[in-house]
Amino acid sequence: xxxxxxxxxxxxxxxxxxxxxxxxxxxxxxxxxxxxxxxxxxxxxxxxxxxxxxxxxxxxxxxxxxxxxxxxxxxxxxxxxxxxxxxxxxxxxxxxxxxxxxxxxxxxxxxxxxxxxxxxxxxxxxxxxxxxxxxxxxxxxxxxxxxxxxxxxxxxxxxxxxxxxxxxxxxxxxxxxxxxxxxxxxxxxxxxxxxxxxxxxxxxxxxxxxxxxxxxxxxxxxxxxxxxxxxxxxxxxxxxxxxxxxxxxxxxxxxxxxxxxxxxxxxxxxxxxxxxxxxxxxxxxxxxxxxxxxxxxxxxxxxxxxxxxxxxxxxxxxxxxxxxxxxxxxxxxxxxxxxxxxxxxxxxxxxxxxxxxxxxxxxxxxxxxxxxxxxxxxxxxxxxxxxxxxxxxxxxxxxxxxxxxxxxxxxxxxxxxxxxxxxxxxxxxxxxxxxxxxxxxxxxxxxxxxxxxxxxxxxxxxxxxxxxxxxxxxxxxxxxxxxxxxxxxxxxxxxxxxxxxxxxxxxxxxxxxxxxxxxxxxxxxxxxxxxxxxxxxxxxxxxxxxxxxxxxxxxxxxxxxxxxxxxxxxxxxxxxxxxxxxxxxxxxxxxxxxxxxxxxxxxxxxxxxxxxxxxxxxxxxxxxxxxxxxxxxxxxxxxxxxxxxxxxxxxxxxxxxxxxxxx
Amino acid sequence: xxxxxxxxxxxxxxxxxxxxxxxxxxxxxxxxxxxxxxxxxxxxxxxxxxxxxxxxxxxxxxxxxxxxxxxxxxxxxxxxxxxxxxxxxxxxxxxxxxxxxxxxxxxxxxxxxxxxxxxxxxxxxxx
Numbered sequence: 001x002x003x004x005x006x007x008x009x010x011x012x013x014x015x016x017x018x019x020x021x022x023x024x025x026x027x028x029x030x031x032x033x034x035x036x037x038x039x040x041x042x043x044x045x046x047x048x049x050x051x052x053x054x055x056x057x058x059x060x061x062x063x064x065x066x067x068x069x070x071x072x073x074x075x076x077x078x079x080x081x082x083x084x085x086x087x088x089x090x091x092x093x094x095x096x097x098x099x100x101x102x103x104x105x106x107x108x109x110x111x112x113x114x115x116x117x118x119x120x121x122x123x124x125x126x127x128x129x130x131x132x133x134x135x136x137x138x139x140x141x142x143x144x145x146x147x148x149x150x151x152x153x154x155x156x157x158x159x160x161x162x163x164x165x166x167x168x169x170x171x172x173x174x175x176x177x178x179x180x181x182x183x184x185x186x187x188x189x190x191x192x193x194x195x196x197x198x199x200x201x202x203x204x205x206x207x208x209x210x211x212x213x214x215x216x217x218x219x220x221x222x223x224x225x226x227x228x229x230x231x232x233x234x235x236x237x238x239x240x241x242x243x244x245x246x247x248x249x250x251x252x253x254x255x256x257x258x259x260x261x262x263x264x265x266x267x268x269x270x271x272x273x274x275x276x277x278x279x280x281x282x283x284x285x286x287x288x289x290x291x292x293x294x295x296x297x298x299x300x301x302x303x304x305x306x307x308x309x310x311x312x313x314x315x316x317x318x319x320x321x322x323x324x325x326x327x328x329x330x331x332x333x334x335x336x337x338x339x340x341x342x343x344x345x346x347x348x349x350x351x352x353x354x355x356x357x358x359x360x361x362x363x364x365x366x367x368x369x370x371x372x373x374x375x376x377x378x379x380x381x382x383x384x385x386x387x388x389x390x391x392x393x394x395x396x397x398x399x400x401x402x403x404x405x406x407x408x409x410x411x412x413x414x415x416x417x418x419x420x421x422x423x424x425x426x427x428x429x430x431x432x433x434x435x436x437x438x439x440x441x442x443x444x445x446x447x448x449x450x451x452x453x454x455x456x457x458x459x460x461x462x463x464x465x466x467x468x469x470x471x472x473x474x475x476x477x478x479x480x481x482x483x484x485x486x487x488x489x490x491x492x493x494x495x496x497x498x499x500x501x502x503x504x505x506x507x508x509x510x511x512x513x514x515x516x517x518x519x520x521x522x523x524x525x526x527x528x529x530x531x532x533x534x535x536x537x538x539x540x541x542x543x544x545x546x547x548x549x550x551x552x553x554x555x556x557x558x559x560x561x562x563x564x565x566x567x568x569x570x571x572x573x574x575x576x577x578x579x580x581x582x583x584x585x586x587x588x589x590x591x592x593x594x595x596x597x598x599x600x601x602x603x604x605x606x607x608x609x610x611x612x613x614x615x616x617x618x619x620x621x622x623x624x625x626x627x628x629x630x631x632x633x634x635x636x637x638x639x640x641x642x643x644x645x646x647x648x649x650x651x652x653x654x655x656x657x658x659x660x661x662x663x
Numbered sequence: 664x665x666x667x668x669x670x671x672x673x674x675x676x677x678x679x680x681x682x683x684x685x686x687x688x689x690x691x692x693x694x695x696x697x698x699x700x701x702x703x704x705x706x707x708x709x710x711x712x713x714x715x716x717x718x719x720x721x722x723x724x725x726x727x728x729x730x731x732x733x734x735x736x737x738x739x740x741x742x743x744x745x746x747x748x749x750x751x752x753x754x755x756x757x758x759x760x761x762x763x764x765x766x767x768x769x770x771x772x773x774x775x776x777x778x779x780x781x782x783x784x785x786x787x788x789x790x
Binding site for chain 2: 456465
């Protein structure tokens with residue numbers, strides 16, 4: 001959307017908004033104000049009318065008072081008056097005397113000079129009656145029966161007004177103003193009165209123009225129409241004209257309301273006439289009130305609208321001249337730069353306003369751009385040179401890298417070859433290891449097979465089954481068997497050592513009874529002890545029962561230690577103790593044998609180290625037993641050590657981790 | 664009543680030794696020098712017990728034990744391995760292959776018969 005369109009839309013929307021707000025505001029306030037002004041105006045006119053009416057009534061009252069005070073009229077002498085009662089019954093003619101004629105003249109004179117007065121009259125207590133004009137025909141008439149006479153008689157001393165009534169003589173509506181006549185002794189003797197016709201009152205009211213189209217209506221306190229409407233409505237109730245009128249009678253003094261007449265809305269303005277207690281009502285059709293008000297409001301709002309539109313147009317023209325057109329020039333210039341990249345042009349402007357400042361800034365910016373662009377161009381040339389140089393550098397570096405890479409490839413090849421050779425070597429070593437194990441297994445088997453025969457047959461022959469032997473034969477065969485068994489134990493020990501060193505010794509983890517294992521080892525060794533008459537005892541703590549471990553290896557170790565102890569003890573005892581200690585199980589093999597010299601303590605657990613060649617001869621053994629024991633115990637996570645006193649005995653101690661017991 | 668014992672053993676001296684010890688105890692001893700003939704003999708003879716060497720030529724003792732156990736006639740026959748294999752785990756391998764017992768060489772003539780008779784029903788033991 002163009003700036004101009006946007007502004008136009010903005011102005012249109014804001015103008016409409018302002019008009020709507022102002023319209024609503026003016027309509028409501030102006031309407032109230034105008035209506036209230038019209039109401040005040042009309043009520044003032046009605047007050048004015050009431051005032052005139054009151055003045056008129058006061059004038060009539062004053063006249064009646066004057067008549068009543070007239071000495072001639074007030075004559076107390078009843079004899080001067082002819083009475084209708086005394087008239088000739090045939091002709092109804094009555095003679096008017098001179099003094100009576102004087103009164104009639106006064107009354108007549110008064111009547112003639114006041115056009116609104118219909119008749120002036122006097123009635124008296126003796127039944128006589130005179131009035132301003134002659135009777136049209138003879139009739140009996142007794143004033144004392146008339147309401148006006150009674151009204152005055154009952155309210156002596158002041159002028160009384162009768163209700164409006166239709167005249168007996170004309171079709172007009174009359175009101176009587178009457179005053180009693182009282183003598184100096186306070187005795188009532190007659191009434192003076194004047195009838196005012198409302199035809200004249202109606203004319204008077206009709207002359208009083210409140211509004212060209214309005215009507216003035218006079219109604220008494222009961223709503224009976226007295227003046228202002230057409231003749232046929234006279235003496236009818238105003239509610240017959242429109243029932244809506246009744247509501248104005250509930251209002252107290254004065255006011256304003258609406259009534260519907262023949263479905264058309266009418267405004268009614270009314271006041272209470274203070275003297276007569278009548279309602280004076282102005283009835284005006286609504287359009288006559290509202291049209292001028294509406295036209296006034298419309299005029300005001302139209303004026304404002306025209307003003308606003310003019311203002312908008314002028315502002316838009318201003319905006320176009322001072323902002324939009326210069327902006328167009330800016331757009332043309334930037335378009336030019338975009339299409340041509342030419343930065344040599346600038347914008348001419350003489351104005352000193354913000355647009356002028358913008359143009360100056362723009363020109364400054366273009367100048368800066370020009371400089372920047374030029375320096376960029378220079379930089380670009382530098383960059384191209386630099387790039388070419390870099391390419392050369394990269395080429396050099398690439399060839400260097402290629403050389404290095406080739407060297408590296410050769411090196412990697414060599415390394416892979418080395419690795420392969422290493423793998424082959426490792427494979428060879430491993431297969432050599434496997435061969436060693438296989439060799440050991442085979443050797444073990446191959447050595448045992450002949451030993452099996454030697455030991456077996458020696459045993460059979462010694463049993464004497466084959467034939468009887470002499471003592472020397474028995475002795476020598478026993479030596480053969482002993483040597484064979486020694487050879488077997490040597491084979492077993494060498495096999496064990498080899499397996500441990502090759503890491504092939506497997507330690508079982510089975511649940512077994514340590515107590516039973518110890519006892520079994522002790523019992524196995526008992527024949528040896530018995531032979532040397534040594535005491536062999538065994539003391540196991542009550543808590544020692546089940547453990548987890550390799551039962552056969554434990555048995556092997558114990559048997560080895562106990563055999564050793566027996567072997568190196570000539571007299572005394574061999575004692576085995578077993579007790580738990582701090583998560584471990586301690587087993588001690590105590591003897592009272594020859595003991596171990598201090599210098600031998602360090603090497604006692606090494607392989608092939610049976611102490612002293614002299615002893616070797618005396619005590620047969622492979623020299624591998626303690627070494628195997630130590631390694632087995634360590635494989636099980638335990639410890640083995642010896643304490644000894646040379647000449648008095650040794651104690652071999654064994655500490656095993658107590659994985660589980662008492663299961 | 665004599666018990667029939669089949670001994671499968673490739674070493675002549677050892678076979679002689681075992682046969683001698685058993686015959687001294689009045690057992691009827693049959694011998695086979697290799698696994699295949701041992702299986703054949705066992706099938707035809709239905710011995711009361713089989714003593715089986717593990718280190719045999721061509722077909723080793725484990726295979727022989729497994730083969731023997733596949734014959735329904737020999738499913739309950741006690742098989743005792745007599746071996747010089749002293750490596751650890753050998754005992755487990757022997758029992759796994761279907762043997763009932765395990766005796767390590769060299770055998771002790773004083774205790775050998777007692778050891779194998781643990782696996783014989785009482786009525787078949789020496790008279």
